[in-house]
Amino acid sequence: MATVSLESLKKSYGKTEVIHGVDIEISDGEFIVIVGPSGCGKSTLLRMVAGLEGVSEGEIRIDGQRVNEKEPMDRDIAMVFQNYALYPHMSVEQNMAYGLKIAKMPKAEINARVAEAAELLQLEPYLKRRPRQLSGGQRQRVAMGRAIVRRPSVFLFDEPLSNLDAKLRVQMRLEIKNLQRELGVTALYVTHDQVEAMTLADRMIVMNEGVADQIGAPLEVYANPQTEFVAGFIGSPPTNFIEAEILGAPAGTKIGIRPEHVAIAPVGQGRTTGLVLYAEPLGAETLIHLTIAGGNAVTVRQDGAVAIPSEGEQVGLSWREDDEMRFDASGRRL
Amino acid sequence: MAHDAHTGMVERRGAGLWLTHLGLIIGVAFIFFPIWLAFVASTVTQPEIVRPPMPLWPGDQFYENYSKALTSGINAPVARMLLNSAIMAFGISLGKIAISLLSAFAIVYFRFPGRHVFFWLIFLTLMLPVEVRIVPTYEVAANFGMLNSYSGLIFPLIASATATFLFRQFFMTVPDELAEAARVDGARPMRFFVDILLPMSRTNIAALFVILFIYGWNQYLWPLLITTDPSMNTIVMGIKQMFPSGDDTADWPVIMATSILAMIPPVVVVIGMQKLFIRGLVDSEK
Numbered sequence: 001m002a003t004v005s006l007e008s009l010k011k012s013y014g015k016t017e018v019i020h021g022v023d024i025e026i027s028d029g030e031f032i033v034i035v036g037p038s039g040c041g042k043s044t045l046l047r048m049v050a051g052l053e054g055v056s057e058g059e060i061r062i063d064g065q066r067v068n069e070k071e072p073m074d075r076d077i078a079m080v081f082q083n084y085a086l087y088p089h090m091s092v093e094q095n096m097a098y099g100l101k102i103a104k105m106p107k108a109e110i111n112a113r114v115a116e117a118a119e120l121l122q123l124e125p126y127l128k129r130r131p132r133q134l135s136g137g138q139r140q141r142v143a144m145g146r147a148i149v150r151r152p153s154v155f156l157f158d159e160p161l162s163n164l165d166a167k168l169r170v171q172m173r174l175e176i177k178n179l180q181r182e183l184g185v186t187a188l189y190v191t192h193d194q195v196e197a198m199t200l201a202d203r204m205i206v207m208n209e210g211v212a213d214q215i216g217a218p219l220e221v222y223a224n225p226q227t228e229f230v231a232g233f234i235g236s237p238p239t240n241f242i243e244a245e246i247l248g249a250p251a252g253t254k255i256g257i258r259p260e261h262v263a264i265a266p267v268g269q270g271r272t273t274g275l276v277l278y279a280e281p282l283g284a285e286t287l288i289h290l291t292i293a294g295g296n297a298v299t300v301r302q303d304g305a306v307a308i309p310s311e312g313e314q315v316g317l318s319w320r321e322d323d324e325m326r327f328d329a330s331g332r333r334l
Numbered sequence: 335m336a337h338d339a340h341t342g343m344v345e346r347r348g349a350g351l352w353l354t355h356l357g358l359i360i361g362v363a364f365i366f367f368p369i370w371l372a373f374v375a376s377t378v379t380q381p382e383i384v385r386p387p388m389p390l391w392p393g394d395q396f397y398e399n400y401s402k403a404l405t406s407g408i409n410a411p412v413a414r415m416l417l418n419s420a421i422m423a424f425g426i427s428l429g430k431i432a433i434s435l436l437s438a439f440a441i442v443y444f445r446f447p448g449r450h451v452f453f454w455l456i457f458l459t460l461m462l463p464v465e466v467r468i469v470p471t472y473e474v475a476a477n478f479g480m481l482n483s484y485s486g487l488i489f490p491l492i493a494s495a496t497a498t499f500l501f502r503q504f505f506m507t508v509p510d511e512l513a514e515a516a517r518v519d520g521a522r523p524m525r526f527f528v529d530i531l532l533p534m535s536r537t538n539i540a541a542l543f544v545i546l547f548i549y550g551w552n553q554y555l556w557p558l559l560i561t562t563d564p565s566m567n568t569i570v571m572g573i574k575q576m577f578p579s580g581d582d583t584a585d586w587p588v589i590m591a592t593s594i595l596a597m598i599p600p601v602v603v604v605i606g607m608q609k610l611f612i613r614g615l616v617d618s619e620k
Contacts, residue, residue, distance in 0.1 A: 052514050073520030085511035089533040098529070099519035146519075 002063035002076065002153035002186055003028050004049065010057035011044055011210075018044055020210045021058065026188070031180055033189045035197035036207030037233065043158055045207070046190045050079050050156050063153060073102075078147035079156040083163065084139045086131040086146075092118075093127040096145045110149075117145040120179070137168045144179065155180065157189040161196065173199060194234050198222070206230045228331035231256045237287060240298045244326070247271060252329040259301035261323040264288065264309055270318030274298055279308045292317065369597070376400070376590035383586045395587060403591040408576045410564040412592050418487075419551055419568040420599060425488035426550035427543050434494050435535070438501035439527050443513065453502075460495040464556055472559055482563045491556060497542055504538050505531065544607045548600050569596045 004026040011019040019041045026032050034042040047053040049060055051072035060067050067075045078099075086095050093114055100110045118124045121141040131139055140160060147155055160176070161169045177200055180187050191197055197204050198218045206214045206221060206229075214226045225231035231239040237259050244253040267273060274290035286308055288300040298317065309315050326334040371390075375383055378393030403412045440446075441453050464471070471490050480486030508531070516526040532539075557568040567575060573592055578584045 050518065052517065072518045077518070079515070079518045081511045081515060083509060083511050085509065085515035087512065087515075087530055089530075098516075098521075102520040102525065146515075 003061075004154055004186060004188070005061040005064075006045075006049070006058070007061070008058040009045070009048065009055060009060065011041070011048060011053065012056045017056075018210050019048075019056075022205070022212045024205060024212070024215055026186060029184045029186055031177070031187045031189065031200055031202045033191060033197040033201035033204045034207060035191055035194060035204055035233075038192060039209075040207040041210040042190045042192075042205075042207045046156055046158055046188055049154070049188060050077055051075050073099075076153040077156055078150045078152040078154075079158065080140075080143045080147050080160045082159040084131070084143040086139060086142055088131055091128050091130060092123060092134070092142050092145075095131065095142055096149050099146065099150050113149045113151075114145075117148045120148065120182075121145050136164050137172060140164065140172055141175075144176070148179075148183070153186065155185050155187040155189075157187065159191055160189075161191070162193070169196075176200065194236065198234070206233060208233075225256075225325065226333050228254060228256065228327040228333075231325055231327070237299045237301065239325070240296070241327075242272075242292065242296050242298070243294055246292070246294050246296070249326070253334065254327045256325040256327060257319050257323060259287070259299040261319045262298065262300045263318050264300060264302065264306075265316035265318040267314050267316050270316030272317050273314055274317050276309045276311055276313045276315060278311055281308065290315070290317070369594075372590045372593050376587055376594050378587060380583075380585060380587055399587040399591045400595070403588045403595065408585060408588060410567050410572065412569065412572070412595055414565060415567050415569040415572040415592075416595065416599070418484075418566060419570065419596075421484055422487045422553065422557070422568055423547050423550035423599075425484065426491050426553075427546035429488060429492040430494040430497050430546050431539055431542060433492055434497035435501055435532070435539075437498050438505055439531065441498075441502055442505040443523065456495050456498050458495075459493065460499075464491065468555065468559065475560060480560070482561050482566045486560045487553075487557055487566075487568070490560075491550070491553065494546075497546070500538065500542065501535065504535060508534065540607055540610050544604055547603050551600050 004024075006022050006024050006026075008021045008023055009019060010017060010021050022045060024032070034045060036042045044053060048055055051067070051070060055068045062075055062077070072079075087098065090098065096114045096117060097110050100113065114127075115124075118127055121144060123138070123141055123145060126134060126138060126142075131142065134142065143160070157176070161172055164172060173196055176189075189196075189200060201218050203215060203217055204221060205212050208227070208229045214221055214230045216224075221230060222234055225234065225239075228241065232241070235258060239256045239258050240262065242255045242257070243251075244255050245251045247255060249255065263270075272292050274292040277289045277291060279289070280287040281304065284304050286302050286304055286306070288302065288309065290298045290300065292298055300317070328334050371388070374389055374392050376399050377396040378389050379395050382389055382393060405411050405413065437456065441449060441456075475481065475486050475490055478486075480489070512530060513526060516530055521529060552570055553568065554570050554574075558571045558574075561567055561571075564575070569592070573589065573596060576584075576589050576592065
């Protein structure tokens, strides 16, 4: 239970800078998700907080204490790895107890903590098993158990769900969220999956090429993206981008509009005209893909009950001016 | 393996099956026959061996010949030579495993200046077997006063590029995340080595031990050079020393008994470790 501060944190490998200065104040018990495409530096950022990567510039403080030079074990953190990183020759019990054993904790206390974590994670029947005798979801739980028994101030998760199948992922997502709430531990969670980010985060950091493009609550980020990248990355299907010139706005700028804000209108009405390419009826909703003048692709998301235009048909597209997001040539929000 | 005959794609029945077995039996008999002759020769008296035809069935001198070999031998008691060989073989195999585990650990997990240079230096020694560097090695061992000693028998043969290379390859397949998890758990490097890497390498260690034990046991040239005192002879070179020079008559029954005795420890190690080795393979977790 602690606050975490990152202050103009930078990381370079040789002359290549991969993290260009990230600032954030994380308050006690907050669940922060770092999200971004692969190669954006999100894992590096997490590993810097963990102490597995050195800090090139800037400062990391956990509970007000500078930890830049501290070894991972002295930072009061616990980490859950993508591939679980369980020790293959140790039983579930030994895996969870290993860190405590190294810390020379009395045996009775180790056993009590392991038992408590096992109960919390429903791992009791598997304590004597080896990791290879467990399913992916159970291994994931053991990895979390190993983090929990240390009672750390901060949990670090490095894409913990990416090796699980879709159904299990949804289930474990809820479990992680519940667990974090229950234990009240500050958490940093790295993922490339925006659904995980939206559902788990109290606040999220959207990373793009080593820069934190936007930091904010998920719905705030969704409704009010600060850059073109964030608007395009968060939300599925992604935001439509239209060259503003087509709509009579200054050249070079772009207009972003979310698929659910666009509606199909009769030809000649609405803001512009589009050619229907194909439709994807998903039951509750229908996604309609069109091209408009200038070759821009536009997706419309409409209610499943609304009539679907046929392929090859010319239709009008309308949206409210309030829903428009305008971006300048460098991708910044205007 | 037995059920493979029923489920395998190539099914052998009738004459084919018998012919295969016949071929195998002839092959085994062919390999086994000299060993059988050695055994027969170790159970008869000296005159019986030298008088043609050679006996093909064991005689009644088993106890006499073997006790003579074990207690007095010709130059040194065989029991003593067996002990010397055992100490040397264990020393070499355990020493090689320890050194190569540690050097592989250093090369894979630590970034130090000249890491690659050191690796290639170790790798280069693969091209220099004992026989090539035997004169300078002898010189060094002699200057250290290691002639006629166990340290002289063991230390010069301990460095092993092959084993280092094997462990290096194995360590490189161990996921980095495991080392990181151990670091987060608070394990210092040597703790990680002892608690995580060693138990994970145990099948490799067992396999290597079998190979290295036999390598050590069968050393001939080096012990021949480094030991002059018969009480430090190892058994493999000791057999050769038993051959008479000049007009002396060879005590063939005792020599043959010694040969048979020399074969037993490697066979025991192979059979004993094979079980452990296979259990290790079955248990292996990855």
